[in-house]
Every structure is written in C-alpha cells, then in structure tokens.
Amino acid sequence: MITSIKLCDVATFKGSCSIDDLKRVNFFYGGNGTGKTTISKVIDDPDRHEQCDVIWENGNKLETLVYNRDFIDKNFSQGDVRGIFTIGEDSIDVRKQIDELKNKIGPLNRKINDARNTLNGDNGKGGKIREKEIIEKNMEDRCWKVKTKYDKKFSEAMKGYRGDKRKFKEKVLDEKSRNKSELLSYETLEKNASMIFLQKPVYENPLPAINFEVFERFEKDPILQKRVIGKEDVDIAAMIQKLNNSDWVRQGFEFYKENKGICPFCQQQTTENFHKSLAEYFDDSFQKDTNTIVQLQANYTTEAQKVQREMDALLQIRSRFLDEDALDRLAELKVSFDQRIETNMRLLGDKQKESSKPIVLQSITDITEPINTLLTEINKDIEENNRIADNVKNEKKQLTSEIWKFIVSELNDEISRYHDEISNNKKATEGLGKTIEENEKEKMECEKKIKALESITTSVDPTQVNINNILKLHGFNSFRIGLGDEPHTYK
Incomplete structure (x- = not known):
C-alpha cells in the first residue's frame, strides 16, 4: 500500500508538502481547486511529476487504478475504447497454468517484502540501511570527540574540517589510508604548532657559546x-x-x-x-x-x-x-x-x-x-x-600532516572497529539486495508468462457480440459497437 505522498510545486501545491501515515483506505475531501485531482494524477503517474513521489510500503509498488478526468478522456473521448476480455471456453488448461504462476508470485512477494523489511525496516527508516547510518554517526561522534580534545592547539591543521562532523570523519579515514608522516609526541607537535601556527617565525641569532x-x-x-x-x-x-x-x-x-x-x-x-x-x-x-x-x-x-x-x-x-x-x-x-x-x-x-x-x-x-x-x-x-x-609554507604543510597522523593514531582502535562494522553491514546489505533482485527477476518472469498466456486465452469478440445483443434487446437499433483498429479495443 501507499504509505506517503510527496508533493512539490505542482498545481495548487506550492513548495513542499508531505501526506504521511496513510492507511489502507483514505478519504480526501475538499472543494474545487484544492488538489484532489492533482493527488490522483501523481498517484497515477509519479514519473510525470519530477518533484513529487509516491512511497510504497517496503518499496513494493502495486498496480494503480485511478478514475478521474484523465481516465475519462483516455477511455471515452477517443475513437477506440479498451475492451472487456472474455475467457475462451477451450482454455481451461492454460488458465490452470496462469493460476499456478500467480500462486508462485505470492511467496516471491513475501520473500521480497521480508528482505526489504530487513534492509529498510518496517517503515522504510530502519533495517540495515539505518544500521549503516548509526555506524557512520557513531564514528563521526568518536572522531569529533578527538577533534574537540585537540581543537584549541591544532585548529590551524584542522582548518576546513572543524565545522562538519561528516567531513572530519572522512578526513580521518582518508589520512589513515595515505598519511606516511612520522608519528610525533603531543608535546613535540604542540611546541611546533606554537612556533609555526601561532607565531610567525623570524630569524633569531644563536646564543654565543662559551669556551670552558x-x-x-x-x-x-x-x-x-x-x-x-x-x-x-x-x-x-x-x-x-x-x-x-x-x-x-x-x-x-x-x-x-x-x-x-x-x-x-x-x-x-x-x-x-x-x-x-x-x-x-x-x-x-x-x-x-x-x-x-x-x-x-x-x-x-x-x-x-x-x-x-x-x-x-x-x-x-x-x-x-x-x-x-x-x-x-x-x-x-x-x-x-x-x-x-x-x-x-x-x-x-x-x-x-x-x-x-x-x-x-x-x-x-x-x-x-x-x-x-x-x-x-x-x-x-x-x-x-x-x-x-x-621554509614556512612547507613546514606548515609538513606539520599539518604530522598532526593528522597523531589524530589518526588516537583513533586507530575506533577505525578498525568501524571498518569491521561497515564490512559486515555491506555484506548483509549486498546479500539482501541480491535476494530482492533474484526474487524480483523470478516474479517478473512469472508475470511475463502470465501475460503471454492471457494473450492467447482472452478476447474482446464475445463481449462485443453480447453488448450489441443487449443493445438490440433494449431497443437501441441505431447504436452499436465494433472492434477497434488496435487489438482488444472497441469503437
């Protein structure tokens, strides 16, 4: 079922609007121009409305049937009208095959839904996707704690990353993989930072030596x-x-x-x-x-x-x-x-x-x-x-690299744990994705076979004859329907 509808800059909906917490049956009331038809158009074809979206439960999209002005124009204002199918009396065996294929689709849908629930959670905001978000946030918090600890002394080296937890974490992970600088003590780095960052180095004469x-x-x-x-x-x-x-x-x-x-x-x-x-x-x-x-x-x-x-x-x-x-x-x-x-x-x-x-x-x-x-x-x-x-410019660059090396060393255990958690989450996510993909593929094959079987067991011809007989029986002698130029249509 549909759980949420996102509307943005379409018809009467200016700006962003979200209709959430939808049930299996929902009623929309309102006068003309309040947006009822607009909502139905978005449900009928979300792809035609780029800034709008229809959110399905577990991501499992169902066939939508919409009766509105567009439906009337499409079905009754043209020369050809979609036909009503009648199953042929000689197609019982084929129909049995169709039923068997449809019976297979149910379990496939359950497997797909279960995998999507594990992947996205019951409401689309949990599961392995949410687990990954939590892993990332926890790592961001741990990195930020170290950043706060040394921010006062090493702020110059952290420039560009001090205002964003995510960017700081990504910088730490990047430095972990490529920083080849020597690991120096905090005291040495603090002393060098005071000399290079806080003071502008100027040449000083050495103290004279005394010969004893x-x-x-x-x-x-x-x-x-x-x-x-x-x-x-x-x-x-x-x-x-x-x-x-x-x-x-x-x-x-x-x-x-x-x-x-x-x-x-x-x-x-x-x-x-x-x-x-x-x-x-x-x-x-x-x-x-x-x-x-x-x-x-x-x-x-x-x-x-x-x-x-x-x-x-x-x-x-x-x-x-x-x-x-x-x-x-x-x-x-x-x-x-x-x-x-x-x-x-x-x-x-x-x-x-x-x-x-x-x-x-x-x-x-x-x-x-x-x-x-x-x-x-x-x-x-x-x-x-x-x-x-x-050599101030190069010294600043070198000291910055040495400070990041020191920060990374403080987070070595946390980084190892993060990589393990991300790796496990990735394996699980990929496994669930593969399960969904394989079952979706099998479901599509079943639907394709059903469509092919239905094409040989259905016809609009009997329906056309029966409608014309009913019209004649009720005295409509000047009006009748015929077969359209397109397959399975009337005119």
Whole structure:
C-alpha cells in the first residue's frame, strides 16, 4: 500500500508538502481547486511529476487504478475504447497454468517484502540501511570527540574540517589510508604548532657559546702538584730539607739580596760562601718552575675574567628563547662559577707563595656542563626556528600532516572497529539486495508468462457480440459497437 505522498510545486501545491501515515483506505475531501485531482494524477503517474513521489510500503509498488478526468478522456473521448476480455471456453488448461504462476508470485512477494523489511525496516527508516547510518554517526561522534580534545592547539591543521562532523570523519579515514608522516609526541607537535601556527617565525641569532675547556687544562697542569724546591746537592740543602722551610728561605733570600749580604733575620754579615750556597740552591730550574706558577696564575685570571664578561653579556641578551626560567638558572650558575673561580685564584696565590706545597684546583665541570647543556638546547630551538623561518609554507604543510597522523593514531582502535562494522553491514546489505533482485527477476518472469498466456486465452469478440445483443434487446437499433483498429479495443 501507499504509505506517503510527496508533493512539490505542482498545481495548487506550492513548495513542499508531505501526506504521511496513510492507511489502507483514505478519504480526501475538499472543494474545487484544492488538489484532489492533482493527488490522483501523481498517484497515477509519479514519473510525470519530477518533484513529487509516491512511497510504497517496503518499496513494493502495486498496480494503480485511478478514475478521474484523465481516465475519462483516455477511455471515452477517443475513437477506440479498451475492451472487456472474455475467457475462451477451450482454455481451461492454460488458465490452470496462469493460476499456478500467480500462486508462485505470492511467496516471491513475501520473500521480497521480508528482505526489504530487513534492509529498510518496517517503515522504510530502519533495517540495515539505518544500521549503516548509526555506524557512520557513531564514528563521526568518536572522531569529533578527538577533534574537540585537540581543537584549541591544532585548529590551524584542522582548518576546513572543524565545522562538519561528516567531513572530519572522512578526513580521518582518508589520512589513515595515505598519511606516511612520522608519528610525533603531543608535546613535540604542540611546541611546533606554537612556533609555526601561532607565531610567525623570524630569524633569531644563536646564543654565543662559551669556551670552558681551557680551565680543564689549568686544573691538570702538573706544576700544581710539583714540590718546587731548590737544588739538593748544595751544602745548605740538607738543613733546608730537614727544616722543610724552603718557602721561608726563598722569601728571606729576596730580602737578603736587597740587603747587601746582611741576613734580614739576624742582621749579621754573611760570608761569600753562604751567599753562593743560597744562589745555587735557588737555581735556574727553580726559577723556571716559579715563573710557570706565576704565568699559570696570570693566565687563569685572564681566562676567568673573559668568561665572566661573556656570561654577564649573555644575561643581558633578550631573546624569546631565553625565557625567565632560563635566565634565572644562568644567573645561579654564574654566581657558582664566580665563587669557584675566587677559590681557585686563592689557591694559585698560595702556590705562588709556597711553591713547595702541592695544590688541587676545584673543578668547575659541575658548573660548566649545565651551562653548556642549557645553551645547546636553546640554540637547537633557535636553529629549528631559523630553518622554519626559511621554509614556512612547507613546514606548515609538513606539520599539518604530522598532526593528522597523531589524530589518526588516537583513533586507530575506533577505525578498525568501524571498518569491521561497515564490512559486515555491506555484506548483509549486498546479500539482501541480491535476494530482492533474484526474487524480483523470478516474479517478473512469472508475470511475463502470465501475460503471454492471457494473450492467447482472452478476447474482446464475445463481449462485443453480447453488448450489441443487449443493445438490440433494449431497443437501441441505431447504436452499436465494433472492434477497434488496435487489438482488444472497441469503437
């Protein structure tokens, strides 16, 4: 039966109109021009009204019989009128074949209707078709949930798909099949998005590197561990070594030389041999080592002051890559560096005064390594920024692809489930479609055979004779019907 009639821009129906929830028997009332005949015309031949449609239960279209003005014009206003068939008395066997064929059509219709019910549901809005719609909607919702989760950070990459659930889902499925980008972490993508999408990359100068290697050489200089003392084979050496006062004697020797041979301690004139012994004790080798200590101290001081100036300058640099936390950390390390240098300078001063005592400079590696690491990390970011600034368009394209790769990875399980559900639904739908097609084909074959059999068992001739006899019997002598030029018609 007909379940719904759609009318649009035809006769008195302007715009779209739908007559729904029709029953097996329906009555339409109304005055002239209200659309009753228009409805009957649409039912009679929907194909002549492109924007209108007649919806049949389960899609099973039945033969329509419409009696209206068009029917009258077609059947009674022409020279030929359709005839009334009479079954020939000698066609009982053929008629039996027709009945058998018609009996087969009933079960075929039931199979077709059952398949259509499973495919479309009882009201044409359910079944496997509706199941597919639900699968698609569920996938859209799952994709949209991920989109909402990352929309704030990655909106630029999702441009063109942020306002339509269906388009976003289709984009996810497309990226799943063809995206070959590397899968990066969220933190990396967020950082890159901030640099490429939110800020316009501009070239930045790298932070200057600071060379601390020279301090390692200073700390390992062998002179620091060497006991710098005088010559051991002179007569005064035994006494100095016994008293272990080489540094005290050396300091006194400097005063002695300025005091013209008078001992600076006892104020007595010394002998020439004593002067000679002291001079030989503090020989060229001793003087060379002493000079090495002095030079080491001077070099250490120069390099330390140089690095301190470089660090002071670094703390004055204003760069968006050198944030407040990094500056605070550098400032703390600079204080530690200054304190360590001060300690080592004091140790070098002690070594110069008392060259016979070994010393160990405090290492600055535990301070310089964090400084170098911090500067290296910042310069890596600057280098990446400068690379992006030189190639913004391609970098945006690449980052967009990487973000979609990340989104797809979040939905991998959902995508697999979706493909399984769609595949199963497709198999079922195709199976039902095949069932409908095969039974429709068999039904059409039956109807074709019925039509062929009826063509040889029916005739309008007996009806024409009987009508004329009735007319004559009732006194209509001036009117009679004859056989038309077309088969099975009167005139």
